[in-house]
Amino acid sequence: MLPMATKWHSFHRSPEAEVAVRVETEDFDIAAEVRTLRSGNPKIGAVACFIGLVRDVNENATVAEMTLEHYPAMTRKALNGIVEEAKQRWDILDVLVVHRVGTLKPMDQIVLVVVASAHRGAAFAACEFIVDYLKTRAPFWKKEQTNKGTRWVEARDSDDDAAQRWN
Amino acid sequence: MLNLVYFARLREALGLDSEEVPLPHGVQNVESLTQWLRKRGKVWDSEFAPGKRVRVAVNLEIAEEATRVADGDEVAFFPPVTGG
Numbered sequence: 001m002l003p004m005a006t007k008w009h010s011f012h013r014s015p016e017a018e019v020a021v022r023v024e025t026e027d028f029d030i031a032a033e034v035r036t037l038r039s040g041n042p043k044i045g046a047v048a049c050f051i052g053l054v055r056d057v058n059e060n061a062t063v064a065e066m067t068l069e070h071y072p073a074m075t076r077k078a079l080n081g082i083v084e085e086a087k088q089r090w091d092i093l094d095v096l097v098v099h100r101v102g103t104l105k106p107m108d109q110i111v112l113v114v115v116a117s118a119h120r121g122a123a124f125a126a127c128e129f130i131v132d133y134l135k136t137r138a139p140f141w142k143k144e145q146t147n148k149g150t151r152w153v154e155a156r157d158s159d160d161d162a163a164q165r166w167n
Numbered sequence: 168m169l170n171l172v173y174f175a176r177l178r179e180a181l182g183l184d185s186e187e188v189p190l191p192h193g194v195q196n197v198e199s200l201t202q203w204l205r206k207r208g209k210v211w212d213s214e215f216a217p218g219k220r221v222r223v224a225v226n227l228e229i230a231e232e233a234t235r236v237a238d239g240d241e242v243a244f245f246p247p248v249t250g251g
Contacts, residue, residue: 052251068250071174071243074227099250111251131251137229139243140250141175152176155247 019087019095021079023070025102028112037094037114044093048123050113050131056106058153061146066153068101068110071139075099082133086115089129090122097130099140129166136163168238169200174245177221180214190238197223198232200242220247 020037030049038044054066083095094116104110113130117123142153172185191203201223205212215221223230224243236242 069175070250071172071224071245074224074243077227135251136248138250139174139224139245139248141246142249143175152246153249155249159251 019080019083021076021083021097023072023075023079023099023101025100027100027109028098030112030114033096033098033112034114037096037116041093041116043118044116045118046120046123047114047116048120048127049115050111050127051109052111052131054104054106054108054110058144058146061144061148061151063106063144063146065145066104067143067145068104069141069143070099070101074139078138079134082130082137085133086126086130090117090126092117092122092126095126095130097134099134099138101140132159132162132166135159169236170241172241172243174243176246177214177244180210190236194236196232196236197225197230197234197242200236201232215244221245222247 030051034047034049038047054063056063079097079099083097086092086095092115094114096112096114098112100108100110111131111134113127113134115123115127115130117126136155136159144151144153168187169190170185170187173181173183178184191200194200194203201215201221205215213219222245223234224245225234225236226240227243230242
């Protein structure tokens with residue numbers, strides 16, 4: 001099994017919203033991604049973006065490098081399910097989720113969530129919802145190489161609390 | 168057969184990423200499968216102890232203790248997720 005090398009694309013289309021979910025090792029360019037997502041759709045009046053980044057210090061240790069692994073078949077299903085739920089809760093036009101796997105360094109981009117809607121309220125809310133659910137339901141795991149050794153990152157209760165807010 | 172897969176810290180602790188096993192006699196759900204795995208030895212018993220908060224997915228969906236397990240299923244075991 002080589003979870004790091006896995007790359008796949010999933011495009012789900014419906015009349016209401018277009019959704020793209022990608023997991024890949026390469027970095028992403030937010031401007032290019034937003035440009036592609038907006039392209040040719042004059043109904044979009046608001047775009048909300050979230051970018052998750054690798055921090056240099058975590059739990060009192062200096063992080064040199066981080067390795068992300070995932071469960072490819074389930075990741076795709078989980079991310080599509082989360083986006084589907086967001087579409088049911090808010091009136092949104094487009095969603096893009098890009099999550100990187102493999103080896104990353106401090107300041108590297110890890111995850112991108114972009115939500116487009118007619119008005120800002122739905123875009124802001126759906127974007128936050130997708131990130132909160134992704135952090136507790138999508139099967140990714142981080143392993144850090146730090147000055148105190150190599151360790152698996154522990155799940156945070158605060159992430160569970162953040163996801164619970166939406167129930 | 169059951170396809171069992173293990174991820175992250177659990178995969179390293181068990182020294183195993185996946186395996187195929189015949190559906191064990193008496194195993195009907197996640198709870199009984201976990202009990203069966205714990206009998207494999209010390210590491211298994213300790214890694215699947217309730218305090219370890221092992222998460223389970225059956226056929227790519229998050230499962231509960233009562234989730235049914237049947238021949239041909241893929242059952243994944245992993246620690247709480249830490250993506251994003």
